[in-house]
Each structure stands twice: as C-alpha cells, then as structure tokens.
Amino acid sequence: MAYQPATSPSEWPKWIQRLLNRGWPTRVYLAVESRSGFPAHESPRFSLCLAGTGQYTVLRQQKRQIITLKRGDAIVAAPGAHMEPHRPSRYLALGLVFTPSMTRLLLAKQSRGRHRFLQAHHDSTVLDSDGHHFFEALYHRDSAPPEDLAARRLVELLLLKSADIASRTDITKQATRKGHFTWQAACQFLEDHLHQPLGRQEVADFLHIHPNHVSRLFHEFSERSFQDHLLHARLRRARSLMADPSLNITDIAHACGFRDANYFIRCYRRVTGETPGRQRTRNNSTW
Structure with missing residues (x-):
C-alpha cells in the first residue's frame, strides 16, 4: 500500500x-x-x-x-x-x-x-x-x-x-475565513512546540506556506508580531509552571524554549517589570 x-x-x-x-x-x-x-x-x-x-x-x-x-x-x-x-x-x-x-x-x-x-x-x-x-x-x-x-x-x-x-x-466556509483559520493553526502549532526552537520557518514548513505569509497572518489577526506572540506564549507557559515549587528557574526556562535561565530572566523582567523569582510570590498578577 x-x-x-x-x-x-x-x-x-x-x-x-x-x-x-x-x-x-x-x-x-x-x-x-x-x-x-x-x-x-x-x-x-x-x-x-x-x-x-x-x-x-x-x-x-x-x-x-x-x-x-x-x-x-x-x-x-x-x-x-x-x-x-x-x-x-x-x-x-x-x-x-x-x-x-x-x-x-x-x-x-x-x-x-x-x-x-x-x-x-x-x-x-x-x-x-x-x-x-x-x-x-x-x-x-x-x-x-x-x-x-x-x-x-x-x-x-x-x-x-x-x-x-x-x-x-465546508469548503466555501473554509475559503471565506481561510486566513484567520490558518493563523489559528499557526498559534496552535506554537503552543504545542513552545519547548523547542521555533521561528517563522518552522511554522511555514508545517503549514506549507511562505515565512513572509506567516508574518502577514500575525500582522492581520494578532495584536502582536510573530516574535512578540511567541515570546508572550512562552512567558504565559512559564508563569503557569512557576506555580510548581519543585521546579527551579532553569527547569522552567528550558520547558518554555528559552536557551538559558539568564535569557529567560531578562525577557521576563523586560515584559513584566520584575524577575521570575519575585513573580512567583505574586500568582494573581498579570501582564
């Protein structure tokens, strides 16, 4: 077969x-x-x-x-x-x-x-x-x-x-909202692979579209650029993992796709205004 x-x-x-x-x-x-x-x-x-x-x-x-x-x-x-x-x-x-x-x-x-x-x-x-x-x-x-x-x-x-x-x-319905649906598929792919190295090319390969089209989709349907969307998705995952006291900052960084703990801390502080350690004591905070 x-x-x-x-x-x-x-x-x-x-x-x-x-x-x-x-x-x-x-x-x-x-x-x-x-x-x-x-x-x-x-x-x-x-x-x-x-x-x-x-x-x-x-x-x-x-x-x-x-x-x-x-x-x-x-x-x-x-x-x-x-x-x-x-x-x-x-x-x-x-x-x-x-x-x-x-x-x-x-x-x-x-x-x-x-x-x-x-x-x-x-x-x-x-x-x-x-x-x-x-x-x-x-x-x-x-x-x-x-x-x-x-x-x-x-x-x-x-x-x-x-x-x-x-x-x-429904081919007609799919075609009418194809762009938005493709963007949703891209977002889901990112969520499923946050722990891995990710960029426009990986998403484009998965969806069989050009990397520039990936950027256009996020420009059209997201409040953020592709890179900003990916960063905030990683940080959301990190915040949920910080509720587990058995995980240290390095474990969390790697589980969310950051190359090392120091880079994770810098990104976290730049977006939230405080370090992950301080954030762990403020579970009800948002960004």
Missing part, C-alpha cells in the same frame, strides 16, 4: 478507510501520565504507525519508558500526558489531534533525528461528546495489553470520527 499525502480534505476519509480495511490498529498503547515541568499537549491525540518503526517516550509510574510501534500499531495520549517521539526512530505516521478549536490530521515522518510534517489538514469541526467519551474509555484501559480488542475498537471509532469530520468540511 502506497502512502501518498492527501491533497484535499475529500481524500482523507478514503485514506483512513483503507487503513481500517487492513484491520488497523493491530495494537494500541496508551500514555496517560504527566510529568511536572515538562511540556505536553493539552488535547487528546493519537498516532498510527504506517511504515518503519516508531518509538515514543512515555511515563509508566513516573519512569521514562520507550514504546516501540510497528506498522499498524497506535499510541493514544491523554491531555497533558507526557509523550514525545524518540529521535533515533524512523517511521511514517498518521497523527490526529483534537483541540477545542479544530481537528488536525497530520502525516508525519521521523528520520535521522528530524520530525517533519509531510501533510497537514486543519478542520474547524471539533470532536463531539461521543468522541471524547471514546477517549475517556481508552484511558481507563491503561492496564490492558496492547492487543486489547476493546482499545482497538475505540481507536477505530475515533478514526471513523476523523474521517467523518474531513468529509463534512
């Missing part, structure tokens, strides 16, 4: 149906534990390995564990759960992310330590209550073996939900 990126929303349902016809997923692994101070997606998501061998680092009883996915295997992560691709692995995967404002269908490739998105479809239709109940049922099967039939069926239902969302895309 050849895995060609879907070039239009109408192709995603057919592509997903072909995966289901193969009896996939064959195994389902779960990531439900979070790790204090480490960045994590705030929305439910899962990944289905299409080719190669995928590896993800998750937590089991607060200890790091590597999960190895073979072709046809899936891994499901709860909101806030620690799950990240293991760099040495090489694979092609279908990813589904269900945020409060959109559904994201992704075709991703991991090779030579680099994670790339070959194709991404963002849909303004969000997962319904039934879909979220399917996720909740999955989280309760954390102790079940990967071959657990119930877990496999629940992921199949989520794949069908995703195909249905893509099939009901």
